[in-house]
Amino acid sequence: MMLLADVGNSRIKWATCEGGEFPQRGQASRGEETWAGLAARLWADLPQPTRVVIVSVAGPEARAGLAEWIDQHWGIATEFVVSTAAACGIRNSYAEPERMGADRWVAMIAARVLTDRPCYVVDCGTAVTIDALAADGRHLGGVIIPGMRLMREALYRETRQIPPEVGEARLFGQSTRDCVWGGAVYAVASAIDGITGRMIADHGSGLRLLTGGDAEIVLPHLQGEYRWEPDLIFTGLRVIAARDQAK
Incomplete structure (x- = not known):
C-alpha cells in the first residue's frame, strides 16, 4: 500500500493506493497545528505504507514537518515530486522547469495518461x-x-x-x-x-x-x-x- 498526498496552500488531500485504486482517502485544513501534528491527525491510524509520495506547494516547512513525522512514525523516507524538464511523456515549457508548481506538473502527467x-x-x-x-x-x-x-x-x-x-x-x-x-x-x-x-x-x-x-x-x-x-x-x-x- 502506498500513501499519496497533495499538500496545497489551504488544505491537504490524501489517498492510499492499492492495485491502482484509491480505497481510502481524506482531507483536512491545517489550522494552527504543526505539519507534524496534522500528519499525526490524518495518518496515525493507517497501516504502514510501503512508500509515501507527496506533491507539495506549501513550502519547505511543510515538507520538513511531514517528512520528519513519516520517518519517525514509519521509518521510511518521503518521496517529494518536483517539476522537471520532461517526464512520463510530458515536456515542460518553462525555461526553469523547477519553478513550475509541482501540482501542475503532476496534473499534466495524469492528463497524458487519460488522453492522447x-x-x-x-x-x-x-x-x-x-x-x-x-x-x-x-x-x-x-x-x-x-x-x-x-x-x-x-x-x-x-x-x-x-x-x-x-x-x-x-x-x-x-x-x-x-x-x-x-x-x-x-x-x-x-x-x-x-x-x-x-x-x-x-x-x-x-x-x-x-x-x-x-x-x-x-x-x-x-x-x-x-x-x-x-x-x-x-x-x-x-x-x-x-x-x-x-x-
Whole structure:
C-alpha cells in the first residue's frame, strides 16, 4: 500500500493506493497545528505504507514537518515530486522547469495518461491554474489566476464595508454577502470558460479536464464542456511512483 498526498496552500488531500485504486482517502485544513501534528491527525491510524509520495506547494516547512513525522512514525523516507524538464511523456515549457508548481506538473502527467488528444487542464484551488498540452505531450504554457477564496479575501481586506460573511453564489445577489460569493464563483467560471475558449481558438479543440478542491463548486456554472477528474493529482502521483519504481 502506498500513501499519496497533495499538500496545497489551504488544505491537504490524501489517498492510499492499492492495485491502482484509491480505497481510502481524506482531507483536512491545517489550522494552527504543526505539519507534524496534522500528519499525526490524518495518518496515525493507517497501516504502514510501503512508500509515501507527496506533491507539495506549501513550502519547505511543510515538507520538513511531514517528512520528519513519516520517518519517525514509519521509518521510511518521503518521496517529494518536483517539476522537471520532461517526464512520463510530458515536456515542460518553462525555461526553469523547477519553478513550475509541482501540482501542475503532476496534473499534466495524469492528463497524458487519460488522453492522447490535446487537452486543457484546469485545477481549481487557492489559485486556479490552466495549462495547455499538445497531443505530443508538449506543454504549450498556461495561466494562473486567483481562486474564489482569494478573490473574496481581497474584497474583505481592501474594503471597509464588506465584512467576511458566508453567502450563496447567486447570479442576482440581493445582499452584499451573496453578491461577493456569486461574484467570485462567476468570475472564476467566466475566466475558465474564456481562457480555455481562447486557447482552443488558438491551438485547436481538445479535452477540458477539471480538478481541484473548488472544481465541484465551479462546475455547474461553467458553459463549456468539461470532464471532472477529482482524482487527477492522485492518478499523476501513481504514475510517477510506478515510473520511479521501474528505474
